[in-house]
Amino acid sequence: MTDSAVEKVTVLAGGISHERDVSLRSGRRVVDSLVANGIEVDLRDPDASLLGHLTATRPDVVWPALHGASGEDGALRGLLEALDIPFVGSSAAAARLAWDKPTAKELAHRAGVRTPRGITLSHDAFRELGAAGVLAAIADEHPVPVVVKPARGGSAQGVTVVESVDQLPRAMVDAYTYCDDVIVEQKITGTEVAVGVIDTGDGPSALPAVEIVPRSGFYGFEARYNAGETTFFTPARLGAGAQEAVAETAVTVHRALGLRHLSRVDLIVDAAGTPWFLEVNVLPGLTETSLVPMALDAAGFELGMVYAALAEKAVRDHR
Template sequence: MTTSAIHTVTVLAGGISHERDVSLRSGRRVVDSLAANGIQVELRDPDASLLAHLTSDRPDVIWPALHGASGEDGALRGLLEALDIPFVGSTSAAARLAWDKPTAKELARRVGVRTPRGITLSHDAFRELGAAGVLAAIAEEHPVPVVVKPARGGSAQGITVVDEPGGLPRAMVDAYTYCDDVIVEQKITGTEIAVGVIDTGDGPVALPAVEIVPRSGTYGFEARYNAGETTFYTPARLDAAAGEAAAAAAVAVHEALGLRHLSRVDLIVDAAGTPWFLEVNVLPGLTETSLVPMALDAAGYELGLVYAALAEKAVRDRG
């Protein structure tokens, strides 16, 4: 991985999403890693002056570290494409596919990756068809245990594991707080893992799977970003066949959605060793407790060199 073509990088972090604090932590870690490799790095919190600044003082590469809609729904990436400024991460079109969880699940299913059975319901339909009737229909078709989550969003915000039928109404309300569309899906029991996928020029490669064991039993927002709340095993405690299947599933999802450079695929591996796709993140967290940096470290990579190589590939991919 060579890094001679990159001199200046602008890291975008912060924003106005629910994940602002996580974004700032990720952005600062990227800045530190790139600066340690001799690259001039600027950290910017996007605001109304950003586009004018990028037009007048163009960096070699943009590194979006904006979690949530502002960085992952494709809008910002589309503007960067219009400005013809290289950026690390997936294109705007691919980001839109991944951002919408029902779409990502369907594309994963089409390439042979198992996905939990479920239903997606808009807030309008929930209200207009009558909450009581809708909840009864959901409970009949998708009996507990189920997972209720926003159809778009990250960092496990708005996600509830429902083990008792009486918990479904509250879970729906909580999920609708974050998104107008909500998924209710079968809960898959097994080993929860995250598989990072990187491509610095030789095609997408799966990193060692990170096994996630939260103290609370649920890998929610607090468990993700507070040290000591979750135990991680890297590589995951899977047998060889299950590990290979998970790696293959992660790369298949990455390719099916047309992602590039860097992604993280979240899976559950059941007792039979079958990986089930949950969701994919085109901008995985890069904080001190995030999973992709753990996997890179376990694979023997030096973070700064990998990040610089990804920035260089962004320049090559602009055309």
């Protein structure tokens, strides 16, 4: 790139999380977009040689395309900060806040955003207090339908929409498979949307909201990554007031958690047009079926130019 501070980018993809395959697809798409924009790219699957490689090669920017804990819990980002290497995405501290869904919900709530009522239970508490008693208390305080999900994780893995009380035990077991802490929260009925937030230098701004309509009625793992399983509408089929509300809510969440460069905020818009915050992703999927690339395209952006601009922003922020 002419007059660019970014000539060489290392993209990290793969890892050992449950979302490895998704990460590899996201990483390849990032690589292709950056290369098309004239940037030299080194694609690496992180392993024991990674830190030594980064220290030796000193790329201008690292782009973590690692989904799941390996890329989103803040640990890798903290190491990149220790190595004094710029990287695309939120800081280690902000990523830790966003990665923990109960914490992210509380921070969003304090910023004035509506969030579903719920409870977070550790696996130890669930076991030590007696599953039967705990389940009875949950069912009494949080009547079905509820959503049961791991407190940390992505791609809807371990998530169950519970429509009857007898489904609750299995839903808890499934969620605990992915995380030692589980959220049981009120199911909000409405239009499911995802709002990407980007900041290439002029402050965070919301992309067009993407409306999500899965064939199965639930936007689970298969519906996210298999073409034809979900219908998307970009921009979402919302009234002007609701469109403005979801954009404002997404930027509010992004700011409240101290995020930077790129995020995706998942919301449900109820019948009154009120957005409810579900969770935020500091490393949204960038595959061929992912929502942020879809929103960028709908907004008229060229992926390579946006990704290059984000890499440039990472360098400027580092300085």
